[in-house]
Amino acid sequence: MKRIKNIEKCDFFYKLKRKLKDGIYTLEVALHNKLKRKRKNTASIERENKLNLLFYISLVTLPLLQVVVFYFYVNFNSFFLAFQEYNPVTLRYDWALWKNFDNIWFFVSREKTLLYCFRNSALSYVVTLFISLPLALLFSQYIYKKGPAGGFFKTVLFIPSIIPEMIMTTMFLYFADSFIPATVKGIFGKEIAGLLTQGNTTMLITLLCYSVFISFGGNIIMYSSTMSGIDKSLVEAAQLDGATQMQEFWHITIPMIYPTLSTFITVGVAGIFTHQLSLFSLFGADGNAYNEVWTIGYFLYSRTVYAGSANYPELAAYGLLMTIIAVPLVFTVRYLLSKFGPKTD
């Protein structure tokens, strides 16, 4: 009996030992597998990260290099150029500190040209902000809400922006200078000078009207497609509450597209200093345009066209002065737009 008991006991220990061994082995295998897989995973993730980084670098390197040379270097160089002068003997630019600024001061103190430029450029921005922009937004609302013949008018408003500026201005110049005086004479029997005749007081107003006339194109496309992304349920809710189109425009459309809108207004500030009011296409070289209608953009561009290496430093100095005025202006506008813009709620 005792022997049998002993055998059973042994058997029990034997089984226990086997079980333990098996368990340890399974655990080992599992642990081994797990560790191996983990090692494999980290290796493949690392490899993928490396590949991604390589791909990313190959995409961004050239564009960034371009920006470094043609944005950063060009603008830094422009800054330095403002304090240099051209040396016709060595064909290099030497330092001349304030000489260019003295020349500018001399010009400003004798002539009103720059004053006119500032006035007209500011006027042009005001017209853009308070006439072109609201009209563009209203027309976009009309197109987005699918008003009658909206698609047709979208095309019509877009046309002036694809017609080359030279062609539009050639037609407009003769239209304003020949057609309109002839029409006025035919209807009222009164002789008037062409609207764009040099020195005529109607010139500036005509130019501003023309700039509004051709301004819609791309803006309307941009605004109306942004508007088409507005949540339909919001509009439906407003309609159920009996909102008129004007109320919907003012209380839903404008606040909803405000991010796009404010970006465009801010970008537009830079336009004050580059907008030419089509003067160069209409009149070409600066001698041909009556200086009371000049803008800053026209002044700088036409001077650059007719400048040689010797004139570049002075032009760069003009640029620097304008930039000093423009940068705080842009950030003020940006601040005001974010402060007084519609709040999300």
Add this chain to the structure above:
Amino acid sequence: MKVKKKKHLPLLFGVLLAGMILYALILGYMLFWGVTSSFKGRLEFADNILGLPRAWVFENYYYALRNFVSPVGMRNVYLDEMLLYSLLYAGGCAFVSTACCCMMGYATSKFKYKLNTVIYGFVLIAMILPLVGSLPSQIVVFRTLNLYDTMIGMWVAKFNFISVYFMVFHAIFKGLPVSYSEAAKIDGAGNWRIFLSIMLPLVKVTFVTVFLLFFVSYWNDYSTPLLMMKSYPTIALGLYYFRFRQTPDTSPRPVQLAGAIMVFIPILLLFIAFRKKLMGNISLGGLKE
């Protein structure tokens, strides 16, 4: 239950409709007047300003074509050569501009690196930062790099992503679900393959639209070639020369109008062919959530 829409036009839309009809009439009439006047005789233009031409003078177009030249150094460049330069300038610049915006848009939206925030912020600031009057400096730099007055120089200059279209691409790529690229990755596709054969076809419509918009703007641009590429006059620059050259053959107004209309034809054909694409939906995704 279907609710019948109100039949009458809201007051605001009535006013807008009237405004747009007026706009269409003025624009249409101006173009119509320009086209018909280009067929008037030189003397007739002075006394018959408003009416249709009494005798249709087609020679105006002949004079315009014959005198449509750009002076380059000692020689004259004619319309056929200008057409080639226009295609190279507008086509090449539009392609590199679009490709650059697209590449950067993809890189900054699909990969998570800190540099992305810097790039996006930089574009935002560069777009609103008015650094005025850098043209002279640009010319100086171009001269230093031997890129001044070359076609390649223009392409290099336009390979730039400081543009609203960078943001357009950024927004679009960001909106595309990750599952597309993940599925391709499981099938063993590399990054370039995913970008070229999966992502690009998905944004094809936007790519073509942006390309066409760039193309039209470069085609119409005479101011950059006038400053930077005088030896390769484009058609737009040719029109500028044509407009301000004072010769007995070119200065009469009907001939001027004929020249303008003549070069308008290619862009008109392009517009008719790609009207839908040119006016396609493009947005920055700038909506309040």
